[in-house]
Amino acid sequence: MTARRTLAAAAALLGAALLGGCAMPTIPSIQPWVKPYERERLADPIMKLSRDAVPDKHFEHVRVVREAARGATGFQGGGCGCN
């Protein structure tokens, strides 16, 4: 628990320091390094996690009813009997 509190306090301090505009001497300010005009390839449908919601949800449904693991897929979950 102490480690978690320390981590949370450090993160809060870092966030507050950056938000307040006071640059820390040891951490340089990081700027976005990929400009919007350089993101054409990333916007292509071939890079998407899911291009079509219904067929991907069907694949996910087939897996959830046969395997015990669930979650963190990037899709919203839903309930069904499937027992």
Next chain:
Amino acid sequence: MAATRAAIGLWRRLLALLGSLLGGLLVVPSARAVDLPENKGEALIHSYSGGGVKANGPAFLVRKSILDKVSLTGTYYLDAVSNASIDVVTTASPYKETRHEFGLSADYVYRDAQLTFGLMTSHEPDYVANTGSFDVTQEVFGGMTTIAFGFTRASDTVKKHNEPEFHDTADHWQYRLGATQILTPRWLVSANFEALSDEGYLASPYRVARVFGAAVPERTPRTRSGRAAKLRLVGDLGNRDAMHVEYRYFSDTWDIKAHTAEIGYSRYFGENWLADSFFRYYSQTHALFYSDNATSETTYVSRNRQLSTFNDMGLGGRVSYTVRRVPGRYDVKLNGSYEYTRFKFKDFTDLRDGSLYGYASSVIQVYLSATY
């Protein structure tokens, strides 16, 4: 309830940590605004066959934006199931039933944020599930980072055929958090975390367990909490092709631990064709109270093979053909998907001959998708 409180506590701590980190990221101003999801229609015929189970039916999605601020999505999904699985043929009678699922969701965008509210209801003769969800995505750091978080709450009613006095409920909570980071003009990485909590009747009123060789109704704990974490890397390979690799770890309070790994490759062919392929591997350890044939009396006992030790390997692909495209106005695609999966169980036997059970399954999808 203790499991639920633990999940909520973890969620609060994560939000507090996220808020602290966002304080740093938000200093980068952004003049961009996210777009609403595009207007879309999908019409799908799906078919599953494997292990004595067949499930097929149509599914539809229609999405339309209103005043460029809100986008409404309606979905319908039908599963016509005929079940003659290993459980059913060895302990009960094959049956057929139909599941209907209706969904309605609304997306709302404000500057760099997108809010999604969703409702879903699923009806089977012996199971009704109602689900509500709320998700937020927020672009930060000049659009290079997308933070996503969401919540799902579901409430189920469990009934049993030919036993009208049987009635029970199950409640589900899911809390998710994710981030996608642009690494280079060609590579993206995303991390997702989800905490899941279930409470209520989490068994099947039909399934039986085996204790000293005798069939007894399965007894399953009424609470379950799980955690899942996934890492995904996607890259453009430079020749109108791309690849992805991902890994997910899952564990829960029933002592199930699962690994999922997937690798995929996608490529355009000509102007109108796009092909995807993937290989997926999954393995899990069994639940504490799972037993193929228990040799001691315990509070909980189950022979649900979904809770056993097993692995599966799947190989799949999808082909999309652009039937017609008018840039800026609409496009229509015809798509076909197929996945073959092989299951190997390590501690679940076929009662007919005593051998370890295994089966293969196939998923076929044919669908039309259109943007307008």
